[in-house]
Amino acid sequence: DPRYQHCQETAKKCDYASCISLPLQDDEHTFGALVIFDTKPNAFGKEEATLLEELAGDLSYGIKNLRLQAERKQETEDRLMLAAVTEQTSDGVITFNPGGTIEYVNPSFIKLCGIPASEGVGVSVHNFECSKRNPEFYQAVKGTLETKSSSVGRFVNKDRSGKEHDIDARIAPVFDKSGQIVRYVVTVRDISQEVQMQRQLRQAQKMEALAALSRGIGRDFNNILAIILTHSEVGIIADSEGTSAQNSLLLIHKAALRGKKAIKQFMTINRQGEQSRQPVEVAAVVRTSMNLFSRTLPSTVKLKMDVTPDLGQISADPKQIHQVLMNLCTNAKDAMQVAGGILEIGLTNMEIPIERQHQYPELSPGKHIKLTMTDTGHGMDREALEHIFEPFYTTKGSGKGRGLGLSIAYGIIKNHGGAIDVNSIAGIGTTFVILLPQLEKVSSQQEKML
Numbered sequence: 310d311p312r313y314q315h316c317q318e319t320a321k322k323c324d325y326a327s328c329i330s331l332p333l334q335d336d337e338h339t340f341g342a343l344v345i346f347d348t349k350p351n352a353f354g355k356e357e358a359t360l361l362e363e364l365a366g367d368l369s370y371g372i373k374n375l376r377l378q379a380e381r382k383q384e385t386e387d388r389l390m391l392a393a394v395t396e397q398t399s400d401g402v403i404t405f406n407p408g409g410t411i412e413y414v415n416p417s418f419i420k421l422c423g424i425p426a427s428e429g430v431g432v433s434v435h436n437f438e439c440s441k442r443n444p445e446f447y448q449a450v451k452g453t454l455e456t457k458s459s460s461v462g463r464f465v466n467k468d469r470s471g472k473e474h475d476i477d478a479r480i481a482p483v484f485d486k487s488g489q490i491v492r493y494v495v496t497v498r499d500i501s502q503e504v505q506m507q508r509q510l511r512q513a514q515k516m517e518a519l520a521a522l523s524r525g526i527g528r529d530f531n532n533i534l535a536i537i538l539t540h541s542e543v544g545i546i547a548d549s550e551g552t553s554a555q556n557s558l559l560l561i562h563k564a565a566l567r568g569k570k571a572i573k574q575f576m577t578i579n580r581q582g583e584q585s586r587q588p589v590e591v592a593a594v595v596r597t598s599m600n601l602f603s604r605t606l607p608s609t610v611k612l613k614m615d616v617t618p619d620l621g622q623i624s625a626d627p628k629q630i631h632q633v634l635m636n637l638c639t640n641a642k643d644a645m646q647v648a649g650g651i652l653e654i655g656l657t658n659m660e661i662p663i664e665r666q667h668q669y670p671e672l673s674p675g676k677h678i679k680l681t682m683t684d685t686g687h688g689m690d691r692e693a694l695e696h697i698f699e700p701f702y703t704t705k706g707s708g709k710g711r712g713l714g715l716s717i718a719y720g721i722i723k724n725h726g727g728a729i730d731v732n733s734i735a736g737i738g739t740t741f742v743i744l745l746p747q748l749e750k751v752s753s754q755q756e757k758m759l
């Protein structure tokens with residue numbers, strides 16, 4: 310037989326003269342062979358072959374069963390391990406079948422959602438006490454059953470005593486090998502402590518910012534009042550001596566004007582300044598502003614502009630938009646003062662689709678105009694980046710910066726329904742990105758009707 314050619318040499322060395330090979334098979338495929346050699350030629354006749362075929366069949370059956378048993382044992386061990394983990398985990402877990410009947414509830418779920426143990430297995434998710442007490446949770450479960458897809462949500466769960474817990478929930482279908490949904494798994498995690506800590510942190514940050522603001526305003530007004538007090542005294546003395554108090558009055562007037570300007574700036578930060586909104590071509594405002602600004606740039610700084618044509622309009626106060634641009638450009642210029650560099654301004658359209666709105670929590674979905682301003686200046690480290698929008702935060706030293714430019718820009722952009730963000734790498738440069746909601750185009754037909 311040519312199929313045994315390759316082992317003929319070895320067989321001869323052992324004085325084997327004949328051999329029989331029988332397949333070991335399970336239902337689907339051959340998984341081995343039973344090979345028997347004999348020193349006599351033609352040792353395996355029809356009778357022997359039939360007997361040995363039976364033996365191979367029995368062996369196949371035995372081996373298959375042994376393997377199945379081993380697999381089952383492993384499966385049972387895996388299942389027990391999984392069950393132990395699910396029972397022990399601090400996350401709450403329930404499973405329900407595609408019809409909505411609850412199959413399993415772990416102890417953490419009972420504890421987290423405050424349900425009696427009897428109010429679980431066998432109950433329909435539609436009548437589940439937890440669903441009745443927490444409509445948001447029930448809607449999420451119902452939504453998953455209807456759409457047959459996973460859902461993730463955060464909601465406030467009331468337990469039996471009425472105590473509220475912040476809960477992170479995940480509801481997902483489980484599929485079998487054929488792709489059919491066999492059950493749904495709900496996992497819930499109590500994140501009350503995390504939420505509480507975030508709240509405290511936000512509150513602490515607010516208080517810190519407020520303290521910095523009060524310190525800054527206090528310093529500003531102390532300086533102004535010092536000038537007014539000193540020069541009013543000088544004026545009073547001059548007047549009593551019959552000499553002119555005009556110089557003192559002029560200085561007092563100047564200090565009062567400084568105070569007025571400072572108040573106007575604080576009002577802008579607090580978004581309470583008076584506004585005159587109108588449809589504005591941002592591209593035109595940017596061109597005019599940059600035209601003015603480019604004259605103040607040293608020759609070591611190159612200005613580049615990339616503006617998409619037909620950008621559309623925004624509803625804005627053009628003076629305030631100009632102010633934002635000037636504040637950002639001045640910072641960029643300062644950052645490139647020593648080494649020079651490139652200031653690049655880009656204007657383009659950007660649509661925020663509903664499904665990506667969560668990435669821009671301060672904005673509404675729809676068309677926006679995106680302005681980017683990139684400089685190749687000294688950049689900022691992470692510590693600085695966390696504070697730059699706070700009023701009176703400055704790294705420029707006394708007399709050079711008041712730390713108001715960016716907080717004013719922030720206030721203006723927020724007030725226009727937009728968002729401002731920053732990215733920076735120390736030693737490389739900085740990019741500011743501003744998004745402003747675009748005005749819907751008014752067709753010429755509508756214009757006529759107006």
Ligand SMILES: Nc1ncnc2c1ncn2[C@@H]1O[C@H](COP(=O)(O)OP(=O)(O)OP(=O)(O)O)[C@@H](O)[C@H]1O
Nearest residue numbers: 640641644688697703704710711712713714715739
């Ligand atoms: N483009 C930039 N590159 C590097 N650092 C920047 C840039 N823009 C802002 N900063 C940092 O952010 C700080 C705050 O900026 P902001 O414009 O609010 O205040 P300021 O420029 O220091 O003072 P003011 O604008 O009131 O004159 C700056 O002091 C600087 O450290």
Ligand SMILES: [Mg+2]
Nearest residue numbers: 636640714715
């Ligand atoms: Mg500035």
